[in-house]
Amino acid sequence: MSMEIDARQAAVMPTYGRADISFVRGKGSWLYTRDDTAYLDCATGIAVNVFGHGDTRLVAALMSQAEKLWHTSNLYRIDEQEKLALRLATHAGLDQVFFCNSGVEANEAAVKMARRFQFRQGFEKRFKILCAGGAFHGRTLAMLAATDKPLFREGFGPMPEGFVHVPFGNLNHLRDAMNVDVAAIMVEPVQGEGGAIVAPEGYLEGVRKAADDFGALVIADEVQTGMGRTGYLFAYQKTDIQPDLVVLAKGLGGGFPVGAVVARKAIGEAMGPGSHGSTFGGNPLAMAVANAVLDGLEETGFLEDVRRRAALLNDKLNKLADDYPTLIIERRGAGFLRGLKLSDSLVVGDMTTALRAEKLLCVPAGENVLRLLPPLTFSESEIEQAYLILDRVFSGFVAS
Numbered sequence: 001m002s003m004e005i006d007a008r009q010a011a012v013m014p015t016y017g018r019a020d021i022s023f024v025r026g027k028g029s030w031l032y033t034r035d036d037t038a039y040l041d042c043a044t045g046i047a048v049n050v051f052g053h054g055d056t057r058l059v060a061a062l063m064s065q066a067e068k069l070w071h072t073s074n075l076y077r078i079d080e081q082e083k084l085a086l087r088l089a090t091h092a093g094l095d096q097v098f099f100c101n102s103g104v105e106a107n108e109a110a111v112k113m114a115r116r117f118q119f120r121q122g123f124e125k126r127f128k129i130l131c132a133g134g135a136f137h138g139r140t141l142a143m144l145a146a147t148d149k150p151l152f153r154e155g156f157g158p159m160p161e162g163f164v165h166v167p168f169g170n171l172n173h174l175r176d177a178m179n180v181d182v183a184a185i186m187v188e189p190v191q192g193e194g195g196a197i198v199a200p201e202g203y204l205e206g207v208r209k210a211a212d213d214f215g216a217l218v219i220a221d222e223v224q225t226g227m228g229r230t231g232y233l234f235a236y237q238k239t240d241i242q243p244d245l246v247v248l249a250k251g252l253g254g255g256f257p258v259g260a261v262v263a264r265k266a267i268g269e270a271m272g273p274g275s276h277g278s279t280f281g282g283n284p285l286a287m288a289v290a291n292a293v294l295d296g297l298e299e300t301g302f303l304e305d306v307r308r309r310a311a312l313l314n315d316k317l318n319k320l321a322d323d324y325p326t327l328i329i330e331r332r333g334a335g336f337l338r339g340l341k342l343s344d345s346l347v348v349g350d351m352t353t354a355l356r357a358e359k360l361l362c363v364p365a366g367e368n369v370l371r372l373l374p375p376l377t378f379s380e381s382e383i384e385q386a387y388l389i390l391d392r393v394f395s396g397f398v399a400s
């Protein structure tokens with residue numbers, strides 16, 4: 001029996017360092033193992049399950065669409081896709097949407113769009129994409145070049161050309177790097193994988209201005225920060241900048257794989273029929289669920305309440321940081337994307353393991369940051385429960 005299980009486990013390519021645990025069902029903020037042990041989920045499949053697990057509205061949307069029609073093709077019109085496109089475009093202050101299946105695909109499409117737009121404007125050499133230090137944009141070859149993590153690129157070269165990195169949050173370096181070869185500046189409003197790092201006040205406005213001064217576009221990678229994660233539908237909406245391209249995935253389907261690029265009409269026109277595609281992108285199943293996710297996020301007062309509850313979580317994390325100053329050296333993040341930077345005496349992977357042993361699921365991020373990504377529905381009592389576990393585990397590290 002166990003031999004059999006080991007053979008199956010070994011049949012999965014070891015691209016992830018996996019914990020030896022699996023879940024068989026979920027409800028709300030909780031995941032359950034086969035023996036019915038409950039885990040409080042502050043990982044949400046890495047910022048995906050915005051309404052937690054088994055949300056009845058999302059399940060109903062999926063089931064009802066599943067009985068009607070799963071998949072047709074982008075060779076035909078897809079009603080649910082047109083509906084979602086108009087809704088997302090309207091929310092983003094933009095015009096057109098391209099649908100695909102993941103964050104990296106959406107980012108890759110956004111870069112193609114930026115280059116194609118410049119090309120159509122007559123700027124054939126304007127292909128550079130300015131990215132931020134510590135950025136994470138995904139794992140395809142081009143997005144590895146956009147991602148600032150040399151280790152991720154090891155043995156995968158040569159990398160596609162034209163991606164340049166400047167320190168995140170520093171407008172002087174950004175302006176120095178700007179020139180007429182830059183097609184677009186690509187930026188995460190809050191760096192998720194990089195360590196829950198919020199762009200400093202005024203930074204996104206400075207990015208917009210630098211882009212405008214040189215005729216470059218702004219790509220907001222909201223794959224992690226979008227769909228309410230920071231308490232706003234899109235994180236950039238906390239500022240008054242308007243990106244030219246907004247990239248979405250993770251939370252968009254609440255757990256159903258789907259990605260999207262929302263863009264200005266002129267960018268869509270520069271693309272045109274045959275310029276890009278995806279067999280599965282925007283299929284009826286994905287669109288039905290994503291429309292239901294947006295319904296939930298649009299409910300009157302919901303995002304306001306996310307901000308209120310996220311502030312409560314933040315208060316608790318502040319208290320932890322005050323109580324364990326030798327273990328927690330910085331508090332970071334926005335909304336329900338929060339990070340605690342741990343001191344060098346602690347390795348974040350050991351922390352997530354210790355928390356998991358106490359039935360709390362969290363995620364490591366860059367710079368030794370413990371990241372909390374609860375569902376947007378995380379309740380006050382769940383915040384308290386998460387806090388109590390964190391407090392217990394941190395106190396254990398003090399004692400040891």
Ligand SMILES: *Cc1c(COP(=O)(O)O)cnc(C)c1O
Binds near residue numbers: 102103138222225
């Ligand atoms: C997760 C993530 C991606 C990659 O998304 P995948 O769906 O894993 O391809 C890209 N950008 C950001 C900001 C992310 O957090």
